[in-house]
Amino acid sequence: MGVKKLSKIKFGAVLNEAPQMSASPDYWGLAELFRACESAGFDSAWLMDHLTWGPNSAVFECWTTLSALSRETSRIHLGAFFLCNGYRNPALVAKMAATLDAISAGRLELGIGAGWKEDEYRSYGYPFGSAAERIRRLGEAAAIIKLMWSGRPVTFQGRYYNVMEAVCRPEPVQLRGPPLWIGGGGEALTLKVVAKYADACNFSGLSTGLQTFQKKLAALERHCQSVGRRIDDIVKSVTLELILGKNEEEAHRKEREAPPSLAPEERFVGTPSDCISFLQRFIDSGASYFMLHIEDLLPSLDLFENEVLPSFKRA
Numbered sequence: 332m333g334v335k336k337l338s339k340i341k342f343g344a345v346l347n348e349a350p351q352m353s354a355s356p357d358y359w360g361l362a363e364l365f366r367a368c369e370s371a372g373f374d375s376a377w378l379m380d381h382l383t384w385g386p387n388s389a390v391f392e393c394w395t396t397l398s399a400l401s402r403e404t405s406r407i408h409l410g411a412f413f414l415c416n417g418y419r420n421p422a423l424v425a426k427m428a429a430t431l432d433a434i435s436a437g438r439l440e441l442g443i444g445a446g447w448k449e450d451e452y453r454s455y456g457y458p459f460g461s462a463a464e465r466i467r468r469l470g471e472a473a474a475i476i477k478l479m480w481s482g483r484p485v486t487f488q489g490r491y492y493n494v495m496e497a498v499c500r501p502e503p504v505q506l507r508g509p510p511l512w513i514g515g516g517g518e519a520l521t522l523k524v525v526a527k528y529a530d531a532c533n534f535s536g537l538s539t540g541l542q543t544f545q546k547k548l549a550a551l552e553r554h555c556q557s558v559g560r561r562i563d564d565i566v567k568s569v570t571l572e573l574i575l576g577k578n579e580e581e582a583h584r585k586e587r588e589a590p591p592s593l594a595p596e597e598r599f600v601g602t603p604s605d606c607i608s609f610l611q612r613f614i615d616s617g618a619s620y621f622m623l624h625i626e627d628l629l630p631s632l633d634l635f636e637n638e639v640l641p642s643f644k645r646a
Contacts, residue, residue: 340610340643341620343375343440344368344628345412345570347592352384356391362403367629369407371636372644375440376400377412377622382451394427401435410440412622413514413533417446417457417465421472422494425479429503437504441476442533444514445469445521466520467491473511473528480508510566516543518550526554531566533622540596541612544569548617568620569613572598573606575625575634585631592624603638610643 346364350357361378368376378400380393393411401409409431414424424443432439445465446452452459459465471489478485479499487494503509510530515521516537525532532551537543548567555562572593576582582600591598599609610621625631 341374343622344373345377345622345624347379352390365400369404371632372640375408377410380411380414408438408440411442413442413444415446416469416472421475422497425476432503432509439509441509442512470524516547522551523554526558533568535570545616569618570622572624574600575631607642
């Protein structure tokens with residue numbers, strides 16, 4: 332498997348809920364956010380892969396929307412946070428990814444996960460299955476996707492998926508295909524799939540913050556050793572929520588006015604200088620990519636762009 336290394340700390344913006352998921356989703360508002368993130372210096376912008384989101388919400392389908400947004404931007408990478416493996420056949424996902432990588436001139440980050448939202452599965456007619464089954468399916472899917480980008484016809488007979496002399500042409504623009512991200516932190520099963528197939532992984536739901544991140548990295552290290560792979564060959568990212576203010580008072584006022592998206596342990600509330608120290612602790616533990624929810628994104632973007640990013644973008 333080819334190694335995709337990062338030469339610096341990178342940042343992705345996770346643009347969930349409005350305007351992708353709301354009572355009235357707003358494509359043009361979403362395009363504006365993607366362009367703003369590109370201008371600010373984010374390395375990537377990500378949409379969540381959901382089909383429904385509560386009784387009063389409408390949802391733009393992730394892949395269709397990313398395809399359109401690839402034409403609204405020119406530099407920023409685009410990703411799904413994360414594609415639900417149960418919704419699409421993996422050979423088709425590989426084909427779709429190769430196409431979008433070509434359309435975007437090599438800017439796709441392919442994120443995929445086992446899926447978790449049972450009501451969504453049921454309402455759209457997908458079998459849900461146990462967590463173990465969904466993760467086993469994810470492992471087979473990751474294997475097929477990688478093989479489909481090899482440039483050769485692919486035959487794969489697994490427990491859940493079968494393909495016969497499948498060909499993926501045109502091939503992706505990026506050498507060996509887009510980086511394959513696997514989301515989730517299950518230490519027994521998911522991180523085993525990460526160790527075998529992922530170019531990058533994302534730990535979200537870190538209920539004890541830095542301590543849990545370190546624990547999951549140790550589990551990933553064990554799995555990498557068992558499959559004969561270096562953990563340094565995998566990009567480690569963490570999902571965090573930033574609520575920034577020019578001073579502590581402004582930051583906490585924003586927190587009160589806009590209910591946070593993530594748990595307290597996954598959240599930073601404060602000034603840019605304190606934010607830099609907060610992120611550095613994760614970097615010192617092994618993180619090289621941050622997936623950020625930034626509340627009140629557009630008004631807070633100047634603070635992040637001018638007072639946080641420069642500390643991590645130096646050569």
